[in-house]
Amino acid sequence: MSKNIKKVAVLYGGSSKEREVSIKSGKAVEEALKRLGYTVDAFDPINKNSFLEDFRAFNPDKVFIALHGKGGEDGQIQSILDYYDVPYTGCDATTSAICFNKRFTKNILKANNIPTPEDLNIKEEVEFPLVVKPADEGSSIGVHIVKDEKQLEEALENLREYNDILIERFIPGRELTVGILNGEVLPIVEIKVQDGFYDYKNKYISERTQYLCPAPLNFVITERIKKLAKKAYDTLKCKGAVRIDFILSEDNQPYILEINTIPGMTDHSLLPKAAKVAGYSFDELVDKILKGD
Numbered sequence: 001m002s003k004n005i006k007k008v009a010v011l012y013g014g015s016s017k018e019r020e021v022s023i024k025s026g027k028a029v030e031e032a033l034k035r036l037g038y039t040v041d042a043f044d045p046i047n048k049n050s051f052l053e054d055f056r057a058f059n060p061d062k063v064f065i066a067l068h069g070k071g072g073e074d075g076q077i078q079s080i081l082d083y084y085d086v087p088y089t090g091c092d093a094t095t096s097a098i099c100f101n102k103r104f105t106k107n108i109l110k111a112n113n114i115p116t117p118e119d120l121n122i123k124e125e126v127e128f129p130l131v132v133k134p135a136d137e138g139s140s141i142g143v144h145i146v147k148d149e150k151q152l153e154e155a156l157e158n159l160r161e162y163n164d165i166l167i168e169r170f171i172p173g174r175e176l177t178v179g180i181l182n183g184e185v186l187p188i189v190e191i192k193v194q195d196g197f198y199d200y201k202n203k204y205i206s207e208r209t210q211y212l213c214p215a216p217l218n219f220v221i222t223e224r225i226k227k228l229a230k231k232a233y234d235t236l237k238c239k240g241a242v243r244i245d246f247i248l249s250e251d252n253q254p255y256i257l258e259i260n261t262i263p264g265m266t267d268h269s270l271l272p273k274a275a276k277v278a279g280y281s282f283d284e285l286v287d288k289i290l291k292g293d
Contacts, residue, residue: 009060013044016069025265026066135164178229186274190215
């Protein structure tokens with residue numbers, strides 16, 4: 001146990017659409033930290049009236065952020081912790097805000113010659129199928145794969161609550177993810193679903209989703225994907241544990257779909273699976289995230 005970190009606050013829950021998953025992540029992290037010998041308390045920012053008062057009374061040495069979605073991954077909680085000068089796990093407020101917005105992320109990736117699916121303007125003629133999704137949402141919430149004009153209209157209607165909608169060229173291929181832990185690129189995970197794509201249901205509910213780690217890829221493709229993941233991590237000034245999702249096209253071209261700055265820590269989550277193959281137990285993974293810069 002680190003000499004400098006004795007009291008740890010775990011932040012989980014929140015009010016985003018990923019609240020349920022965040023609670024599972026937070027509780028798993030809380031139990032791991034207790035096994036590791038830290039003094040731990042957990043806080044749910046949804047209780048706004050008492051959250052800050054209780055949190056400051058606990059006076060942690062460091063905060064383990066397990067808040068998924070808006071309020072947690074978008075830089076808001078990081079900004080609050082910066083204001084109170086409390087250290088925390090993961091990316092800073094600026095990087096969190098950029099990575100949570102898929103449009104901002106794509107623009108930076110493209111400017112640095114990192115491949116990402118082409119984003120389209122529906123006012124011009126487009127070819128189906130397309131991917132339609134909110135620019136600022138996680139866990140594949142609100143993602144639609146549309147095959148014609150009618151489905152496009154339905155998708156846009158379903159997403160009318162969002163201010164910014166991304167429309168991308170659909171790239172058929174293999175779904176992959178790369179975890180990076182304090183700068184160390186972990187083994188690639190391939191996700192295989194029985195039907196559809198790796199949406200919220202297949203991520204957190206289905207027991208039929210398969211995870212292959214390390215992904216069955218040849219050496220050249222494996223190294224290329226890992227280098228792209230690390231380049232994205234460094235370009236966006238990420239810290240701690242990050243998970244980068246890819247699609248590998250049918251002609252073996254990798255494209256980055258999104259960057260997750262607070263990866264899930266549930267029994268279905270991909271970062272712990274990759275870390276296990278790399279030789280880290282769940283508790284060791286939690287400890288490394290906590291102690292990361």
